[in-house]
Structure formats: C-alpha cells, structure tokens
Amino acid sequence: VRSNMITSFTQPYFVIGSSTANNPLSNNRYFVAATGNWNGAVWAYRSGGAATATEPTSTKNVIIEAGNTATIVDGGGQQNKSMLSLTIYGTIAMSDGANTDITVTVGTGGMTIGTAGNITGSDAGDRITMSGNITLNNIANLSNTVLETNFATQGHTITGTGGRLP
Numbered sequence: 001v002r003s004n005m006i007t008s009f010t011q012p013y014f015v016i017g018s019s020t021a022n023n024p025l026s027n028n029r030y031f032v033a034a035t036g037n038w039n040g041a042v043w044a045y046r047s048g049g050a051a052t053a054t055e056p057t058s059t060k061n062v063i064i065e066a067g068n069t070a071t072i073v074d075g076g077g078q079q080n081k082s083m084l085s086l087t088i089y090g091t092i093a094m095s096d097g098a099n100t101d102i103t104v105t106v107g108t109g110g111m112t113i114g115t116a117g118n119i120t121g122s123d124a125g126d127r128i129t130m131s132g133n134i135t136l137n138n139i140a141n142l143s144n145t146v147l148e149t150n151f152a153t154q155g156h157t158i159t160g161t162g163g164r165l166p
Contacts, residue, residue, distance in 0.1 A: 032068065089115075
C-alpha cells in the first residue's frame, strides 16, 4: 500500500502511529535535567528524552524524574505555574529571590509524591493549590510550603504508603 505523505492537517484530526519521543501533541512533560529552572530547556515529551518540549501548561501532566531538581523562581513573572497533574520522583525547589510568593496550581489530575520525592519552599508563603487527589508514597518532605485543598467541597482523598504533611 502506498500513499502520499501528509504535510499538514486541520482540526479535527488524529495521528496514527505517532511516537511520543518528540510529539508536541503529548500531554506529558518530563523534567529531564539534573538541575535547572522550570522555564528553561529542561522538558521532554517522554522519560529520558531530549529536552526539546515546551514548558508545561495547565493542560499537561508534569513528571519530575528521580534525582532531578526543578527550581521555580519568583522573578520575571515565573512565580505562578499551572498543570493538570504533578508527579514528583525528584525535587521541586521554590526560590524566592525577589520576595514574591510562588504558587503552583495542580488540576484535577492530582499530585503523586514518589518514594524519593520532595517539595521545598523558601518561605511559608509558597503554596501548592490542589484540585485533585493526593498520593504520598514516602516520608515526603514539604518544607516551607503550604499544601492547600478543600476536601469538603471537592471530595479529595489522601492515599499512599506513607508520608507526612507539615
């Protein structure tokens, strides 16, 4: 079977046989640098992939890979981050160099903190606002960070194999 190559398409469309290795349609963003700023060239479309993906937005699932540290700085309009879900196997570090509180908004996909995952804020004004469930799978360290959710009106749960909240 032979067909002509597709060079463009208009919505609605779907992709057949597309690899997620460099797929801009992927809903996942993996922080693949050992260390780096959230808004830098540190995002991949797959685990261990090349850092060629765009910075995550509110419609993306964010995964911080094990052993990696993603730093969110408060200068230059970078203090507010939003994503659909957040999975932390490494570390998120919030850096308040400009004395502006950092807010991370996690959507209905919820947050999972893996066995070595950590969240480190720089002061008590840094916060993670949740719209989904929370899974703690370690003795998670949420130092200098407020974890904000409303269990009564949003029906959230906290589950996991261990963990502690400050």
